[in-house]
Amino acid sequence: MRITITGTPGTGKSTVAQILSRKLSLPLYNLSDLIKKEKLYTSYDEKRDAFIVDTEKLKDFFKEKKDFIAEGLIAHYIPSDVIVILRAKPEVIISRLKERNYPQEKLNENAESERIAFCATEVFQNPLSPVIIHVDTTERKPEEVANVIMKGIKNGGLVEEIDWLEDQWDI
Ligand SMILES: Nc1ncnc2c1ncn2[C@@H]1O[C@H](COP(=O)(O)OP(=O)(O)OP(=O)(O)O)[C@@H](O)[C@H]1O
Ligand SMILES: [Mg+2]
Structure with a gap:
């Protein structure tokens, strides 16, 4: 099975992907590591300290693979x-991200x-996968999130209604 996991930084992609990879015995790819290792980028943006991904090369890398979990900001490509x-x-x-000392x-x-x-809209506008699982991790432990995902896979999809537009947050 081919599973992609996307979402804003801090939603827990890497944490949950590790649990799922173990439970489902699927090889795991962290996309930011993979992109550097396999040079799947077109250039490097010094100002943002980020690689500009070559999405064609990225897709090619996974083209023949039948079993994997790929997790990262651009997994939905x-x-x-x-x-x-x-x-x-x-x-x-x-x-969650404060622990990383982000500016x-x-x-x-x-x-x-x-x-x-942002990420969710990109997926819903142009899904490249027949099964969509949209999960709120706010009040769930990583293990619970993994269980919800597995249930979603079994049921052929699971879309929770999530809307933060009315939310305010204190920094
Ligand atoms: N469900 C959760 N509940 C509480 N904390 C969580 C949960 N999932 C992840 N975390 C914590 O939040 C932080 C970010 O998690 P993680 O690194 O998995 O996010 P990410 O989506 O992979 O981020 P990035 O896109 O930057 O790689 C970590 O400290 C992790 O332990
Ligand atoms: Mg991560």
Whole structure:
């Protein structure tokens, strides 16, 4: 089975992907590591300290693979059998990412992109996977999130209604 996991930084993609990879015995790819290792980028943006991904090369890398979990901000660019979108309240995103000593600007940027559902909107507008699983991780432990995802896979999809637009958060 091919599973892709996307979502704003801090929603818990890497944490949950590790649990799922163990439970389902699927090889796990962290996309930011993979992109560097396999040079799947076109250039490097010094100002943002980020690689500009070559999405064609990325898709090619996974083209022949039948079993994997790929997790990262741009996982939804890769066709798969199941796409998982992880969500979390913007204020929770900030508190989870604070542990990484991210600058305030980056915390705000990520909270805002979660608030406006940036990743989720991209997926729902152009899904590259027949099964969509949209999960709120705010009040769930990683293990519980993994269980919800597995239930979603069994049921052929699971879309929780999530809308942070009315939410305010204190920084
Ligand atoms: N369900 C959860 N409940 C509470 N804390 C969580 C949960 N999932 C992840 N965390 C914690 O939040 C932080 C971010 O998690 P993680 O690194 O898995 O996010 P990510 O989506 O992979 O972020 P990035 O896109 O930056 O790689 C970690 O400290 C992790 O332990
Ligand atoms: Mg991660």
